[in-house]
Amino acid sequence: MTPTSDEPANPVQNEENTLKAERFPNVKRSEMRAADGTPTFIVPADELLEVLQYLRDEARFTMLEDVTAVDWKKEPRFQLVYNLLSLERASVIRIKVNLPGENPIVSSVTALFPGANWYEREVFDLFGITFTEHPDLRRIEMPDDWQGHPLRKDYPITGPRRPVMPANQFRPVGRSNS
Amino acid sequence: MTINMGPQHPSTHGVLRLVVTLSGESVVKCVPDIGYLHTGIEKTAESKTYNQALTLTDRTDYLNPLINNLGFSLAVERLLGIEKQVPQKAQVTRVILTELQRISSHLVWLGTHAMDLGALSTFLYGMREREIILDIFEKCAGVRMMTSYIMPGGLYADLPSGFDTDVRNFLAIFKKRWPEYHTLLTNSELWFERTKGIGALTAQEAISYGVTGPILRASGVNYDVRKMFPYIGYETYDFEVPLGKTGDVYDRFMVRMLEVPQSIRIIEQALDKLPEGDWMIDDPKIAPPKKWQIATNMESLIHHFKLFTEGYKPPAGEIYSRVESARGELAYYLVSDGSNKPYRMHIRAPSFANLQSMPLMLEGKSNFADIVSAIGSIDIILGEVDR
Numbered sequence: 052m053t054p055t056s057d058e059p060a061n062p063v064q065n066e067e068n069t070l071k072a073e074r075f076p077n078v079k080r081s082e083m084r085a086a087d088g089t090p091t092f093i094v095p096a097d098e099l100l101e102v103l104q105y106l107r108d109e110a111r112f113t114m115l116e117d118v119t120a121v122d123w124k125k126e127p128r129f130q131l132v133y134n135l136l137s138l139e140r141a142s143v144i145r146i147k148v149n150l151p152g153e154n155p156i157v158s159s160v161t162a163l164f165p166g167a168n169w170y171e172r173e174v175f176d177l178f179g180i181t182f183t184e185h186p187d188l189r190r191i192e193m194p195d196d197w198q199g200h201p202l203r204k205d206y207p208i209t210g211p212r213r214p215v216m217p218a219n220q221f222r223p224v225g226r227s228n229s
Numbered sequence: 230m231t232i233n234m235g236p237q238h239p240s241t242h243g244v245l246r247l248v249v250t251l252s253g254e255s256v257v258k259c260v261p262d263i264g265y266l267h268t269g270i271e272k273t274a275e276s277k278t279y280n281q282a283l284t285l286t287d288r289t290d291y292l293n294p295l296i297n298n299l300g301f302s303l304a305v306e307r308l309l310g311i312e313k314q315v316p317q318k319a320q321v322t323r324v325i326l327t328e329l330q331r332i333s334s335h336l337v338w339l340g341t342h343a344m345d346l347g348a349l350s351t352f353l354y355g356m357r358e359r360e361i362i363l364d365i366f367e368k369c370a371g372v373r374m375m376t377s378y379i380m381p382g383g384l385y386a387d388l389p390s391g392f393d394t395d396v397r398n399f400l401a402i403f404k405k406r407w408p409e410y411h412t413l414l415t416n417s418e419l420w421f422e423r424t425k426g427i428g429a430l431t432a433q434e435a436i437s438y439g440v441t442g443p444i445l446r447a448s449g450v451n452y453d454v455r456k457m458f459p460y461i462g463y464e465t466y467d468f469e470v471p472l473g474k475t476g477d478v479y480d481r482f483m484v485r486m487l488e489v490p491q492s493i494r495i496i497e498q499a500l501d502k503l504p505e506g507d508w509m510i511d512d513p514k515i516a517p518p519k520k521w522q523i524a525t526n527m528e529s530l531i532h533h534f535k536l537f538t539e540g541y542k543p544p545a546g547e548i549y550s551r552v553e554s555a556r557g558e559l560a561y562y563l564v565s566d567g568s569n570k571p572y573r574m575h576i577r578a579p580s581f582a583n584l585q586s587m588p589l590m591l592e593g594k595s596n597f598a599d600i601v602s603a604i605g606s607i608d609i610i611l612g613e614v615d616r
Contacts, residue, residue, distance in 0.1 A: 084546030086308045091547075114436050117549075119575040121564055132562065134549055134577075138436065138450065141457045145549065166439035169585045177271075192267040192615055201272050208276050 075102060081147055089134075091145040096157045099148055103133070103163050112137045112144055115160070118170035120178045122204045128152030129180055133160070150180060159185035177202035232597075236265045240345045240601045243611030245584075247600065254596045259588045266615040274574040278540030279305050279381060282571060286561075287375040289576055290613040292337055295330040295366070296554045298379040299323055303460055304550035304561040305381035308543040311515065316507045319383035320461045324499045325396060326369070326379065327552075328492040332403075333362040334555035335485050342482070342605030343414060346423045351413050358406065361399045368395065382516050383509035396500060400493060407489065415486065424479040428590035428603035431476060438589065439582040442557025443484045444607065448476030454553035466495045478606040485608075515541050540569040549577075556580050556608055578613040 077098060081091035094102045106112040112135035121130045127149035135144050148157055159182035160167045171182045172191040179200035182188055190197060199211055235246040244265035250258035270289060274282040286301045287294040306312040340355030363373040368389040370378035378385050414420045430440065435448045445452055453470045455463040471487035473480030509516040517536055518529035545567040551560045557579030564573040590603050 084544065086310070086546045086548040087550060089549060115439055116558065117439075117560065117562065117575070117577040119562060119577075121573045132575075134560075134562070138452050138457075143549075164439070165437050166582055166585060169581065190264075192264040194264075201269060206272075208272060 074105075078102060081145075085145070089143050089145045091147060093147045093149060096148050096150060099146075100158055100160065100163065102146065103135075103160055106135060106144065106146075107163055110137070110144075111139050112142075114138060115164035115167055118160075118167055118174060120174045120180060120202075122178065122202065124204050126152060129155050129178060131157060131174065131180065155180045156183060157181075158183050161185060176200070179203065234600070236262075241604060242341060242609055245604070245609065245611055245614075249597070249600065251597060255593075256591045256595050256597060256600065257593065259591045259600065261584055261587055263584070263611070263614050266611045268616070270616045271574055271576065274571055276570065278569050279543070279571065280536075280540055282574060283380055284375070284377050286576075287377055288612060289578065289616055290554060290556065290559070290580070290610045291374060292334045292610055293330045293555045294374060294376050295379055296327050296552060296559065298377060299327055299461070300550060300552040300554070300559050300561050302379050302381045303552065304548050304563045305543065307550055308546060308548045308563055308565055309381070309515065309541070310544075311382065311510055311512065314510050314512070315383055316510065318504050318506045319508050321499050321503050322384060322388060322508070323379055323461050324463070324466070325496050325503070326366070328496045328499075329362050329365065329396070331492050331555045332489055333359045335489055338485065338555075338605075338608045339410070342608070345601045345605045346420070348414060348420070351410070354406075354410065354413075358403055361402065365392070365395050365399065368392070382512065383507075387508050393500060393503065396496065400496065404493065411486070414482070421479065423602055424482060424606070425477060426475070427478045427595055427599045428606060429475055429477040430586060430590055434589055435476065435586065438586040440557070440586050441579050441582065442554070443481055443488065444476075444583055444586075445557065446470065447473035447480035447484045449474055452558075454551045454558050458551055460552060466498050468495050478602050481606040542567060542569050554579055556610065556613070557583060576613075576616055578616060580607070580609045580611075580613045583607050584609050584614055
């Protein structure tokens with residue numbers, strides 16, 4: 052199982068052919084520099100389930116390690132990031148899905164990977180991305196009645212109730228001009 | 230009947246709330262409710278330079294800050310492309326410190342887990358040994374817990390004099406005392422009653438839920454990041470990965486108990502080859518200049534100022550970097566847009582996935598008292614779950 056190459060810090064095997072172009076013509080390679088060398092693919096939102104099913108059942112990427120998102124501030128605004136791991140082949144792959152800023156919706160992958168449940172709830176909570184057919188789509192970190200989605204880039208770091216001010220103009224909370 | 234367990238409850242190891250539906254004594258449904266310790270660390274990191282964000286990582290999993298530091302530092306180093314230039318002394322020291330951290334984390338787990346189930350004395354012994362480890366950390370970093378000692382490029386400061394002797398003394402004491410821990414619980418009939426056959430996960434279930442670390446290995450899956458994707462030279466150390474069979478609470482207990490001697494083995498090998506030399510990368514754009522350089526050299530003073538006001542700028546890109554924390558696979562997903570702050574920092578916290586599998590362990594197959602047993606065996610850190 053242990054990689055025997057000279058560069059053990061790089062957890063990458065040859066996955067060039069994992070997502071064959073003839074099988075998924077709409078899947079593109081990501082152009083962003085992956086410093087870990089992980090093969091990264093951009094998948095259209097409506098083909099996500101199909102691709103992940105293929106990766107899980109045929110390419111044996113049995114463990115979904117992580118689901119998260121990035122807010123790019125420009126269209127397509129949101130990018131979902133799925134990291135998958137194959138325990139049998141000691142190999143990793145990354146799948147990305149671009150979503151629009153207006154009404155971002157994607158299908159949930161909980162049917163394939165039940166462990167995605169909380170990760171998708173977290174993305175829903177902090178980014179406001181909706182997952183269809185999710186069994187229990189509620190906020191997970193923030194209170195249920197919270198307004199806004201904190202990890203969006205337009206959400207102020209000082210919190211929703213205080214105006215954004217330069218660091219040298221902070222005032223005590225009670226006296227803010229809200 | 231529905232019972233609300235927590236968020237403030239001694240056996241939930243932090244602020245975890247469980248909504249438990251019972252039928253008599255047996256658990257019908259168990260819904261964990263998290264978020265009570267959500268401090269927005271991922272959001273905060275986006276407004277900090279890389280070296281500032283390092284201090285946030287201590288505060289996620291507060292029982293193994295050094296391994297968090299390491300995970301973050303490796304991610305930043307790979308993003309900068311400098312991981313090959315980190316001095317050997319720093320790498321070997323990182324191995325020693327993170328393995329000590331693993332032992333100390335396991336000692337707290339063992340103590341609290343046993344205490345939850347009524348064996349109070351284990352906790353006191355565990356704290357006694359952990360104290361020596363924290364003293365070593367204090368000598369290195371100046372603080373016992375929020376160390377930030379391992380930083381991108383190497384170590385924050387040189388090792389204190391006598392580090393080698395301190396660690397060897399600790400190992401000598403600890404190796405003598407470790408068998409005593411086994412006499413407390415390992416063959417105790419009472420311990421069997423509370424742990425065997427409880428909260429079992431099959432390998433298939435564990436993998437599908439993304440469970441990692443000792444829980445996954447207790448279910449018989451051989452996945453240890455140190456073996457599969459070696460980092461900081463783990464491929465050069467000789468150690469074994471203990472595996473369980475049934476995946477119940479007792480197997481998780483045994484896996485962790487067997488991991489501790491392996492950590493000792495790694496530390497001993499690392500101590501033998503701990504080289505002299507520099508502890509930080511030789512790059513003034515990344516490594517803070519040394520005190521004598523600032524006092525005598527104008528250029529170093531400027532570098533110092535630039536580094537602490539502006540920081541460094543990794544080229545645009547992304548990295549998903551894994552390390553094996555005491556609780557499982559800890560990964561940092563960093564996105565750089567070429568500026569001096571991480572555009573996005575996501576922490577793949579092992580406890581998050583591990584806790585998620587809890588209903589699977591309990592529902593329909595256990596009694597109310599087993600919940601405490603299961604929580605202890607997951608070894609959750611809520612600071613890491615909520616971030």
